[in-house]
Amino acid sequence: MTFQLIKDAILGKEQDFTKLSLKTAIVILAIPMILEMMMESLFAVVDIFFVAKLGSDAIATVGLTESVVVLVYAVGFGISMAATALISRRFGEKEYGEAGSVAFQLLMVGGTISVILGVLGWIFAADILGLMGAEPAVVASGVVYSRIIFAGNTAIMLLFLINGAFRGAGQAHHAMRSLWIANGLNIILDPLLIFGMGNWAGLGLEGAAVATTLGRSIGVLYQLYHLFNGKHRLKILRQNIEISWQIILKILNISIGGMGQFLIDSVSWIALTRMNAEFGSTALAGYTIAFRILIFTILPAWGLSGAAATLVGQNLGANQPERANTAVWLTTRYTVIFMASVTGIYLIFSKQLAGFFTDIPEIRDIAAQGLWVIALGYVFFAIGMVLTQAFNGAGDTKTPAWINIGVLWFMEIPLAYILAFPFGLEYLGIFIAIAFSHSFHSLVTLYFFRKGKWKTMKV
Numbered sequence: 433m434t435f436q437l438i439k440d441a442i443l444g445k446e447q448d449f450t451k452l453s454l455k456t457a458i459v460i461l462a463i464p465m466i467l468e469m470m471m472e473s474l475f476a477v478v479d480i481f482f483v484a485k486l487g488s489d490a491i492a493t494v495g496l497t498e499s500v501v502v503l504v505y506a507v508g509f510g511i512s513m514a515a516t517a518l519i520s521r522r523f524g525e526k527e528y529g530e531a532g533s534v535a536f537q538l539l540m541v542g543g544t545i546s547v548i549l550g551v552l553g554w555i556f557a558a559d560i561l562g563l564m565g566a567e568p569a570v571v572a573s574g575v576v577y578s579r580i581i582f583a584g585n586t587a588i589m590l591l592f593l594i595n596g597a598f599r600g601a602g603q604a605h606h607a608m609r610s611l612w613i614a615n616g617l618n619i620i621l622d623p624l625l626i627f628g629m630g631n632w633a634g635l636g637l638e639g640a641a642v643a644t645t646l647g648r649s650i651g652v653l654y655q656l657y658h659l660f661n662g663k664h665r666l667k668i669l670r671q672n673i674e675i676s677w678q679i680i681l682k683i684l685n686i687s688i689g690g691m692g693q694f695l696i697d698s699v700s701w702i703a704l705t706r707m708n709a710e711f712g713s714t715a716l717a718g719y720t721i722a723f724r725i726l727i728f729t730i731l732p733a734w735g736l737s738g739a740a741a742t743l744v745g746q747n748l749g750a751n752q753p754e755r756a757n758t759a760v761w762l763t764t765r766y767t768v769i770f771m772a773s774v775t776g777i778y779l780i781f782s783k784q785l786a787g788f789f790t791d792i793p794e795i796r797d798i799a800a801q802g803l804w805v806i807a808l809g810y811v812f813f814a815i816g817m818v819l820t821q822a823f824n825g826a827g828d829t830k831t832p833a834w835i836n837i838g839v840l841w842f843m844e845i846p847l848a849y850i851l852a853f854p855f856g857l858e859y860l861g862i863f864i865a866i867a868f869s870h871s872f873h874s875l876v877t878l879y880f881f882r883k884g885k886w887k888t889m890k891v
Contacts, residue, residue: 446665449602449743450524450750454759458766461739464608465599469735470728471611478615479640480724482622484790488713490637491795493561493574495705495720497581500560502698504549504585505592510691510829511542512596513741514683517827519600519666520742521891524749528665532672535597535659537679539590539668541687546589553582565709577641584645587652594655599742601666606658614651618643686891689829693820696836703845704862707852715859718798721789722863725799726806729774730813736767737818741825744886748826753887760822760881764815771814778807798859805863809871816874819881827891835876844869 449457483490515538522531553560557578561571591614595607621643628634635642659668708719743759778785786799820832844865851861 447602449746450752450755454743454755454762457743458739458759458763461599461602461604461742462736462763462766464604465735465738466732467735468595468604468608468611469731469733469738471608471615472731474615474619474728477724477728478619478622479644480721481789482626483637483640484717484721486626486637488717488792488795489567489570489573491717491720491790492567492570492713493577493637494640495716495723496561496565496570496709497574497578498720500553500578500702501581501585501588502701503695504546504553504582504588506694506698507545507549507687507691508542508589508592509694510687510689511538511545511589511593511683513690513693513824513829514538514686515593515596516600516738516741517686517745517825517829517891518679518682519597520602520745520825521600521749521827523601523665524746529669529672531601531666532668533674533676534679534683535594535666536668536672536674537676537683538593538597540675541680541683542589542593543586546586549589550583550585553585554579557582565706567713570713574637577637580638580641580645584641584648587645587648590652591648591655594652594659597659597666598655599738600745601664602742602746603664603666604738604742606655606664610651610655613654614647616647617650618647621646682891686827686829689831689833690824692833693824693829693836696833696840700836700840700844704848704866707848707862708859711858714792714794715798717790717792718786718795719802719859719862721786721795721799722802722806725785725789725803729771729810730817733767733771733814733817734821736770737763737821739763740818741821744822744825745827748887748889756822756826757884757887760818764818767814767818768811771810775807775810778803778810782807801860802863805860806867809867812871812874814874816870816877819874819877822881823877823886826886827889828886831880831886832877835873835880839869839873839876843872 447460480491480494483494518534519531522534558571558575561574561578591610595610598604598607622640625635625639625643658664662669708716740760740763744756747756747759782800782803783796785803786796790796823829823832847869848862848865851857851865855861
C-alpha cells in the first residue's frame with residue numbers, strides 16, 4: 433500500500449482531493465512537493481559548493497546578489513500563491529475550463545513583471561552590489577554574475593508561478609519534474625562552465641550564473657509543454673488565450689499580500705545581510721554558507737506544508753471548511769516531526785556540514801555557529817510554515833503579510849542590530865535574532881489561524 437502511494441505520487445495519478453482520505457492526500461501531494469523543494473534548494477547548495485572554490489569574494493558576491501534576487505523570488509512566490517489559491521479553488525468547484533483561463537492570465541502577469549525587473553537589474557547591477565556594502569573588489573569581480581542572474585529572472589518567475597498552478601491543481605508531480613530537469617542541468621553545467629574542460633578555462637563565477645539560468649529556462653519549457661498539450665485537467669486551450677482583466681485583478685489582489693509576505697521577509701534578510709557585511713567578507717561568506725545549508729531543509733518543509741495549501745483551497749472550493757482545517761493540523765504534525773529530526777542533525781554535525789563547503793577554518797566556524805543557533809527554532813518554524821501556507825491556500829495572503837511586518841521589521845531587524853552592535857555579539861547576535869524572531873512569528877500566526885477567519889475567504 434505504501435509503495436503504491438509513493439508510485440501514484442511520483443507518477444502523478446490525478447485524484448479528487450476533496451474526497452480522498454486526508455492522510456493519503458497529504459502523502460500523495462507532499463512527496464512530489466518535498467522532492468520539488470529539495471531540487472530547488474539544491475540550486476543554492478550546488479552553486480555555493482562550486483563557487484566556494486573560487487574564494488571568499490566569489491562567495492560574498494553570490495550572497496549579496498542572492499539577497500537582492502530574493503526580491504524577484506518574492507514577486508514570483510506572491511504570484512505563485514495566487515496561482516495555488518485560485519486554481520485550487522476552481523478545481524474544488526470542478527471548474528476546470530476557468531482554471532485554464534486563470535493559468536493564462538498568470539503567465540501574462542508574471543512575464544510582464546519579470547521583463548521589467550530584468551532590465552532594471554541589468555542596468556543597475558553594480559550600483560546594487562555597492563549599496564549592499566560590497567567591497568570594491570567584490571563589485572569588480574561580481575557585476576557580470578549579478579547581471580546574468582538579474583536578466584534571467586524571467587525563468588525564476590515563471591518556474592515559481594507555473595509550479596504554484598500545478599500544485600493548486602493537485603499536479604505536484606509536474607512541478608517536481610520541472611525542478612528535476614532544471615537542477616539536473618545545473619549540476620552538470622555548473623562545474624563545466626565555472627572551471628572549464630580540457631584547454632578551455634571556463635567562465636569562472638559567471639559560469640555559475642549561466643548554468644543556473646539555462647537550467648531554469650529548460651525547466652520552464654517543460655512546464656509550458658504540459659500546460660499547452662491538453663492532456664491534463666489543468667490546460668490552456670485556444671479559448672483560454674485572451675486577456676481577462678477580471679481574473680488579472682483577482683491575481684493582483686491575492687498576489688499583493690503574497691508579494692508583501694516575501695518582500696517584507698526579503699527586506700529583513702537584506703538588512704541582516706547588510707549588517708553582516710560590516711564584519712567583512714569572511715563573516716559574510718560564513719553567513720551565506722549557513723543559509724544555503726539551512727535552505728536545503730527549510731524548502732522541503734515548505735514543500736510539505738504546500739500540501740496544506742492545496743487541500744485548503746480545494747476543500748474550501750468544495751464547501752468543506754472543517755475538512756480543510758483537519759488537513760492543516762495533520763500536515764503540521766508531519767512537518768514538526770521532520771523539522772525536529774533535522775534539528776538534531778544540525779546540532780550534532782554543524783561543523784562537518786559547514787566543512788563540506790569550505791576548508792577555510794574561520795568561514796567554516798561562522799557557518800557552523802549559524803547552523804546550530806538557527807536550528808534551535810526549527811520546531812516552531814514548522815508550525816509557522818504550515819499555518820502560513822494554509823492562509824495562502826485559502827486566498828488570505830494579507831494576514832501573514834501583516835504578521836511579517838510586525839515581527840520581522842519591528843522585532844527581528846532591531847533585535848539583530850542591538851545584539852550585533854551595541855552588545856558586541858556581531859554575526860552571532862544576528863543568528864540569535866533570526867532564531868528567536870521566527871519562533872515568535874509562528875506563535876503569532878497560530879493565534880490568528882485559530883480565529884478561523886480564513887475559512888470564509890471568497891476568491
